[in-house]
Amino acid sequence: MDMPVRTSEDVDLDRLSTALGFLMRLAQLKIYERFFEEVGEHHLKPGEFSVLWVILHNPGIRQSVLGQRLMIKRAHMTKLIRALEDQGLVTRQVPDDDRRAVEITLTPAAADKIRQASHWFFTYEDSVGENLTRDERQQLTGLLRKFVGID
Amino acid sequence: MDMPVRTSEDVDLDRLSTALGFLMRLAQLKIYERFFEEVGEHHLKPGEFSVLWVILHNPGIRQSVLGQRLMIKRAHMTKLIRALEDQGLVTRQVPDDDRRAVEITLTPAAADKIRQASHWFFTYEDSVGENLTRDERQQLTGLLRKFVGID
């Protein structure tokens, strides 16, 4: 009797269940989904927050550098920055030594806003991976850091 | 002299560099980007492949179950399945015991195609994480499995 599976627990993933790329995609989707359950829509989205956070800590950073570090494509970065500019959160300035580039800085109002937002953002981030032990979580973070080449 | 950063290595991520969600997003983007460099456009995309692979191993699986396991939303699943159907790779059948549902099966031609595609797919998957040691890679895979709740 060859019953088709009816519940997601019974699904046979075969080799897919050890494929690193596949697992990473699943993990990322899970995190993202939970983010919107917990944090809701009221706030900045994770992408926007990380852009602003990095500008806060690297005032005058150039769009291209920001994009490289956060893996955001140039075309998309243009839109992100413009949206932030429209909200009065960042200012764009073309530097004298390279007039193709654009340097980004937070407005004073934005700097405050980010520092506030960082509270719930990192509260959420700290809650990610609660089904792991403290050690496992630390291991995972370390391995991911090495994997993506940070530090 | 407060020089703005000029290279992505110099970017100060502050607490972001240990935030699990952030690292996971970066890792996933890195994998995805490399996928297209190495595998090119000629083949199935990772999402399509995983759907077909799971159908191969779970014939007659229902769209909803497939979506739950692969974390694909219903609306998107509908489009994915229709695209595969248009390519003659899957067939849809409404089962008698629940006429809302749709059961998916591979066509014989598709089954062959997937078995071939699995060669390059898993070759790529095996190459992911080559900057880690064998042990680290294994650890990472295990932690991710636990994190996403597989096994």
Add this chain to the structure above:
DNA sequence: TGGAGATTGTTTCCTTGTAAACAAATTTTT
């Protein structure tokens, strides 16, 4: 039994992100 409510898939509209072509500025080559 007969609603009330839940589930399943679909459609429509919208958001997010990418690819490709482009213009302007800079760097490299010759």
Add this chain to the structure above:
DNA sequence: AAAAATTTGTTTACAAGGAAACAATCTCCA
């Protein structure tokens, strides 16, 4: 110094994926 190639950001056109509303079916319970 002039020409060629590269970098940076922008625009435009498109693809991937999600939210909400909907119709059909099924389940539960009064």
